[in-house]
Every structure is written in structure tokens, then in C-alpha cells.
Amino acid sequence: MAAASGAASGSRPGGFAFPDPTTALPWAVPLLLIAPFATFLLALSSVRTRRSASATAMFGTAVMLVVTLLVLWGLTRKAAPYVATYQYINLSVAFSGPSSFQTFTVQLVLHVDHLTVAALLAIELCAFIALGWHQFMGRAEPGAARFHAAVTALLFASSGILMSWDLAELFGFWMIGGALTYLLLAHRWGVAEPAARARVALALPFFTDVCLLSGIAWLYSRYGTQTLDTLVPVLHTNPGWTVRSLVVASVLLFVGVGGRIALWPFTSWITQTAVTAPAAASAIVQSVWSVAGIVVLYRLTPIFASSNQQTMQALLAACGVAAVIAAALALVGNEPRRAVSLAGAAVVAIAAAVVINAAYHPPATYAVAGVAAVFALAPARAGALLAVTTISNAMRTDDLAEMGDAWRRMRRSAAALLLCALLLGLTTTGALALGVSTRTWLGVALGEASLLVAIAALRVFFSVSFGPLRRRRAFEPDRVREPREALGWPYWFAVASAAFLAATFITAWLGFLDGAKHPAPALIGVAVWVAVPVLGFIACAATYSRGRDGALAATALGGAWLARGTALVSAGVERFVVAPATDIAGRLGDWIPAGDGALGRLATASGQLALGAVRAPALPLVMALAIVLAVVFALLAPGVAR
């Protein structure tokens, strides 16, 4: 009896023990896809009011966030990534020839590593905070259920993109995300301008999406596989491989990703919709695509690196040029949301350059620093967009020259904008310190871009915060108030961004992301790269303190010239490309029926006869006769033929 009692008490655990989180991975990882999809269905089908739609979407995002943290916890106990595979298409197409081409398989590979989880966290935080802001500031937006359903579906697509290891699967989620992006940016139904501006959000990225598809298809047609695990090791060993094929694939894949991360010249789909789309939609779209795009770019760099030096140099040059031009464009024009969007696009271009540069100068240990920089950028650009939207909504204008005095009238929003602008300027410093030498031409170009980004981000703050807020027609400056409900949300963006930014300087964080060891960056390098944006901030402050109106007049002039140039280019394209092409198609479309006109006139008589036949009561008789004749012919024909 005593022994039994002792055995029973001995088997009892001494205290509370946490369950092993790795056992949760098999259900938690699929839940990362299921949760947003279920929320999407719920929001689309069962929710009617704005408040319930918002609560449903926020709840779904919160569930995703919790599940992501659970997965992160599980992965900390696991050295290898968690991989789950589900078969989507498995089709046998040939019984001979190269074995890799005999079966076509598309798998739903859920490949979750630390980088994936960190990227998901960045995206979910941005979406959650933006939804919180929209709950109060987007009360006037139509179609609440539709909006929240689209946001949760975009989260579903971004989860899919980040977890995809099969390139066909990746493209699938990529296209879903693209379609939802269009629906979000064209959200304001019934208004002409948003509909017109959203066209570019469907057409331009679709062109680059097609390039991505072409790149993946090109690789498949050479290697017979599209799963990264099996593709990358055979890039240089597969029978029949050529450098040319890798160059073509690299360029197509780069353009495909570049369109969605809005590398210049593919920026117009975010700049043109920045004002006409709901601000939360614009913020979420920009954050989601910058994070998802840079992670995909990072994963594709082994393919780029396997092409040749010239291709890598060209890709680096493209990123450098994109960064400088986007940052320079952010300096001209007086539309604050456009300026913030362009500054964000320039930062992504800098990060992309860091990623590719690391692959170009092996060992490629610092590529992940570029990705980490975009994690910091995503909340900062979303926060800046929402803060400046709050201010411009209160001041009822989108012209920086007409705005001002927000520091006095809307202190908290202005402070949030200041924080986000500073973070926007500083996000790439860690990545640049780790990954780019200041003595190279690339370093000079990215330094210049970094300087311009800092100026562009801070000039928005200075323009809206200081200077007079003048009375305009139907606008009374004294009625400008801080909307109380939306106060806290942009700060949370700033907090998230600051946390991610601080992490980019910690080599342990980078090691956690890519599983490699990273030596600490040289302090002098960090100092130099921090000094560049700080110099930009100082230059901006000095310029605006000397003459705010002069600076704004100059940027307005620049914006007018840019608009004129853009209009000229658009008119040229319209006149020399679009108009002739559509005209040829139209003339052909008219000519074919016109050519058939004679035929048609000849037919009119017979057509009328046929019409009469249809109307005639004898139709059943005619049909029966035809069938009887057919049967008789069929039965007798052999005899007749003999």
C-alpha cells in the first residue's frame, strides 16, 4: 500500500511545466493560413456593420499574431525550419525523356523559418495597427465588410508568399495578393478619380507579375523543377544549363519582384493611389508588399548569384538608380502622401541593393541585414502615411503649401509624424553599415539616396508642422482639431519600427534570422552611415528654418515640372504607342464587320426566311421530317452505296 502510494505520488510532476511548443507546429503553421482565410470568409459573408467588420478583422489579425508568436516559440527549440507539404497538382505528362519533365507537380509547401516568422510579425503588426487606426479614422469609408475582408485576404496571401517554397505556389499567392491589392486600392466605389487612378494598380504590377511568371516558367522549362530546395543545388549541374538561361531568368525574376516592391520606375501604382485609396489600405499594401517582396528577393538571390557578374552589376545598378531617383522624386511636389510613399520606395531600393550586393560579394552573410531594414521600414512608412493623413484630413488639403501649424494644433499627430520620418530616414543605416562599403560607387549612390530620403521624410514634417495655416474658402483654421480616437495608433507604428531598427544593429538578431554567424560591424562604419541621414535631417531643418515658403515654392515648382514631364511622356506613350495600337485594333474590329457587310446584306433575305421558319407553326413538322430523313438515310444508305 505504501509502495503504491509512493509510486503514485512519485509520478506526479513537481510543478507546472510548459508544453513543448514544437508539438504545436503541425497545427499552428497551417493555422497561419487558415485563420486569415476564415476571417476573410466571415467578414465577407456574415458581417454587416462597420464595427463588427472591423472587430472581426482585428480579431483575425490578433489570432494570427498569437499563432505567429507560438510558431516563433516552437522554432526557437528547433534548429531546422518547419516544413509541411501538401500536394496541389500531380500530373503525369510523359513516360519518356528526362525524368524531371515526366511529372508536373505543384506542391503547397509551408516552409517556416525564423525569417518567415519575423516577416509575418512585421506584416501582422502593421495590419493590426492600421486596422485600429481605420476603425476610427475610416468611419466615412464605404463598404466596411468589403474592406476588412480584402485586408484579411491580403494577410492570407502574404502568409502564403512568405511560406512558399515552391515557385508556382509562390506565384499563386503572389497573384492573389495582387488582385486584392487592386481591390483595396480601388476601394472607393462610385467615385471617378479613385477608379481611374486604381487602373495603374492593376495594370502595371500585373505586367511585372507576368515577368515573374515568365521567370519561373523559364527556370522550370530548363530544370524541370520549381521548388527552391531542388532547384538551387542544380543550377550549375543540370544537364543543358547555360549562363544565358540563368541571366534571362534572373532579369525576369528581378523585374517581377521589383514591380511589387515598387522599385522605380514601378512606383506609380503606389504614388498615384496614395491619396485616392483609403489611407489604411495604402499603408497596409505598402507595408505588406515591401516586406513580402524583400523576403522573396532574398530567397531568389542564389539564382541571381548563379548567373554572371554582369547581371549582378546590372541588378545592383538598377537598385542604386531606383533608390536615388525615387528619393529625388520624393523631394519634388507638394503632395505629402506621395512624398512618403516615394521615400519608402527609395528605402526598399536601398535594402534590395544591400541584399544583392551581399550575394555579389560573397560570403553573403549580410544580405539578411537588408531584409531586416525593411522590417523596420514597414511600420515607419505606414505610421508616417497615417499620421500625415490624419493631419491632411483635418486641414482638408493635400498640398503642403496650404498646410502648417500642426505642431501647435495637432501636436500628437505631428510628433508621431516626426518620429516616423526620423525612423524612415534611419532604417537603412544598420544594413548599410554591415553590407556596403563607403568606398565603392554603390556606397556613394546609396549614401546619396539615404541623404535624400532623410530630407524628403523630414520635409513633410516641417511643412505640415510649422508655418501659418491660412484661411481658405470653406475652411476655418481654428476648427482644426486632433481627432482623439486615432491618437495612439501611429505611435505604435513608431515603437514597432524603432524596435526593428534597433535590432538591425544587433548581430544576434541577424544570426537568428538567417542562422549564420555575423561579426559585429565596425563602429566607424556605423557612425558614417548614421551621420548621412543625420546630415540630411540637419540640412532639411536648416532649409526650412531659413525659409519654409521658399522651400515649398521650390518643391512645388519641381513638382509642376515633374508633372509636366510626366504628362509629356504619358502623352507621347498615348500618342505613339497606345493610340496607334488601339486604333489599329479598332479599325480592324470595324473593318471585319464592314467587310462582311456585303455578305450580311446577301444574308438578310435568307435570314428573314429563317426567321419566318422559326416563327412558322410547321417547325415541329420540319424537324421531324429532317430526323425521319436522317434515319431513313442511315438505314438505307449501305444498300444504296452498294
Add this chain to the structure above:
Amino acid sequence: MTLLTVIGQATPSPVPAPGAGLFTSPFLLSLLIWVPAAVAVALAFIPNPRGRYDTLIKQIAFFTNLGTLFVFFIGYSQFENFLPTMQYEEKVPWLPAIGVTYHLGIDGAGLVMLMLSGLAGVAAVLASLNVRERVRAYFALLLLAQSSVNGAIASRDMFMLVLFWGASIVPIALLVIGWGGPRRISAAWRLVGYWGFGTAALAVGALALYTAAGGTSFDMDHLFKATISPRVQLGISMAMIVAAATRLPLFPLHGWAREVLAESPPGVVVIVATAASRLGAFLILRTIIGAEPVAAHLLSPLLAALAVLTVGYAGLAALRTLDIRHAGAYLAMVPGGITVMGMAAVSPLGIAGSVLGLFAGGLAAALIAGACVTLSDRAQTRSMALLGGLAPRMPNLGWLLVIAALALLGVPILATFAVNVMTFFGAFKTQPLGAFALAASLAVCAVALAVILGRVLFGAPNADAPGVSDVSLGETWYLGLLAGALLWVGLFPGGPKIPGTEVPLFDPGLINQMSAGISDIASPYVLPTPAAPATQ
């Protein structure tokens, strides 16, 4: 253990579908052809004074289509996808003097086409529930059209194929004339003219093939196995391409498409845009890709060029037009171009993509053309200058139009995604320029769709436009059925399985079932393994 048991265990056999062996009919294909025809005749004889039995006639037509679809679904479930041979074959001598047989049979591609035709039949009746005039004649002709299309799909005899191919023109032309829009006479004549020309080309090609194969039989099993010189193959294939281009349609023989798809009632649009026009691609697959590999290789650049021109032209024309029905008609040409590009790839994967494209492309074409026709009916105008901001006022139709647009572009979770992936993956090896040009043409279509959706659905409402109403139940069901089929195959291309197993629930998966015979068709196009890795 008996010898039989040992053999049974050693022989690999696929997991049988649930219900296998439940239904075996040697007349399955004949049923699909002749039951609609018989019901059409019966309907034509039903007395219907002052339209008293209009509803009954509609019900008969609906349940006939539903019944044949159900019967075919059993056949589809029991289809042996590992067999390369024709299945459900029926072969009876008909005109032995000239070698004509009543020969029916289907492989994976035929199965896909019949499934498309069955779904289209049900959707067409649902789309036609609003027909009020001469209901008896309308539904009799609709069933006859479906019967002839099914006949053309199942025919394994060239003579019968030509007969059914030509026979499908008459009921469809009469439907357009009798129940079409203001330009119905012109539309019907164009249909008769183009399709008649195509039939003549098909007849010429068939007779040439018959002669080249010895002039003893029209049976495809005989014709396609005959040794024919490349020059003759080329000539026959050109005739077949002309016939196919008039049907699918392909640029520049697409002159009927705009008028017919714009002027026809929705039910006819569904029949024409789905199985009746996909017959063109099916013909290329059967008579060129599957029978004349030399000609297929030689003509693949021509096919690729036709595909690119068709898609590019459709996108540009849709961009320019201000008539929503015309835009829908032009855009309905896009899936056909993609299907033909799969064939032009002359690679196993491209061919598999084009077979799936017969189904998904047909549904996508019918969905976009049908949605545009229904939208113009409900909005009481065809002019996009007047249409605007309709999404809030007709949300159901708005969503269906968006799904149609996404289906055309091949967005995932829709069946067209799998088609596009397979087509592009298959085409980039053999037709890289064509594939990239097709991709660029698809981008033009995306622009056109963005403009149309932006203007019609999301733009500002027009105060001068006539009043609008959302779709009726029948219209929702017919468009929903097309969209639902695209979604189902997109979500479950391999069919839904019992969780944790490979056992199919009730649908064995279209992509599995269609694979029957594809390896055989594609065997001449398998590329050899490269000799040795390049050292670079």
C-alpha cells in the same frame, strides 16, 4: 495462395474511385448525344397553346440537362485515367462501302470537353429562364445544339465529326435569329458564314486525310495511324487550322465572335462560348497534335503567332470599344489564345495545359461574355459611356464580373491559374518568344479589364443612365455555376480527398481524369535528355 491472388497483388492498380463499377453502360456516349435530341423532338411536338406549358418545357429542358450531366458524372468518376486508349467506345458499321462507322469514344481530352458541355447545358437553361417567346422552339433548338456539340466531341469517325460539326451550326444560328438582339440577322449570317467556311475546310481536310490514308475508312483509329508524307500532313493541318480558327475563334477568322456573342441571348452565349467554340481547339489537338507530329512541329510557330495575335487583338479591341457586350465578346477570345499556345508549345506539359484549358478557358469565356450580356440587360444599356458606378447597385453581378476578370487573367484558386501555369511552364522551352509575347498580351488584357471594371463598376454613377437592377435568381445561378466550376477545379484540381488519405471523396479530380491519353498524345514531343552537363 492461388496464382491469381499472387498476380493480383503484384499488379499495380490505382485506388478505385468510390462507386466504381456501379454503372457501366455501353451506350453512355450515345445517351449524351441522343437523349437531348430525342427530348428536343418531343418538346417540338408538345402542344403548347398560348404558352400554357412554358414552365413545364423549361423544367423538361433543365432536368434533361441535369440528368445527362448526372449520368456523365458517373461515367467521369469511373473513367480509368491510367488507360491510354479510348473509353466508353461504341463502334457500329454504318456506310461500309466508304468506310464510315458509327464510332464514339473519349479519352481524357474528350472527357474534359463533355464535362464542359454538360455544365454549359445546365447553365444555358438557367440563363434562358427569362425567355418568354416561342419557348418550345427555343429549348428544342438549345437541346439540339447541345446534342450536336456532344456528337462532335465523342466522334471517332471523321465523317461523323464533319456531320456533327456542321449540324451544330443550324440550331445555334436559328437561336440567334429567333431570340437575338437588334443585329441578330447579321450576327446569325456571320455565324453561318464563318462556321460554314470552317466546316468546308474541315471536310476538305477530312477527305484529304481519308485519301492519303488509302481511302478505305474514315475511322480516326485508321486515319491517324496511317503513314502520311510531311507535305500532305502540312496541307491537311492547314485546313484543320482554318476550321479550328473559325470556331475557337482565332485572329483573323474571328469575325463572327463580336456580333454573335453580343447579340445572342445569354443561354446561347453560354453554349457558343463554351463547348461549341472549344471544339476548334479540340480539333487541333485531335487532328494535328495527336495525329501529325511532323506538321505540328512545323506549324507550331504559326499556332503561337495566332495565339499571341488573338490575345493581343482581343485586349486592344476591348480597350477601345465602348460597348460592354462587344468588350465581353472580345475578351472571351482570350482563353482560346492561351489554349492554342499550350498546343503550340508542342511539349507534354503545354499539351496537358491546353487540355485543361479546354475546360477552364470555356468556362472563363462564357463567364465574361455572359456577365457582360447580363449586365447590359440589367443596366438597360450597352454603352460604357453611360454605365458607371454599378458595383454598389448590383453587387452580385459586380462580384461575378470581377471573378470573370480574374479568371481571364489566371488568378489562383480559379482553374485558369493551373492552365496558365502549365501553358507557360510548357511553352518557355520551345516557344520562348511566343510565350513572352503572350504574357505581354495578357498584360494588355489586364489594362483593358482595369479600364472596364474601373469605369463600369467602380467609377462614378451616371445620373443620366437608365435604372439598373441586380441579377435575377436564374442569372445568378447560371453565372454562379460557371464561376463555381472554375473555383472548384481551381481549389481541388486533383479532387478533394478524405483527410489524411489519398482516397477521393466523390470527385476523382479533373486533372487526374484528363491525364488519360495525354502521355500518348505527347509522346512524339518529349525532348531528349541533354547528353552531358555543360562545363561553364
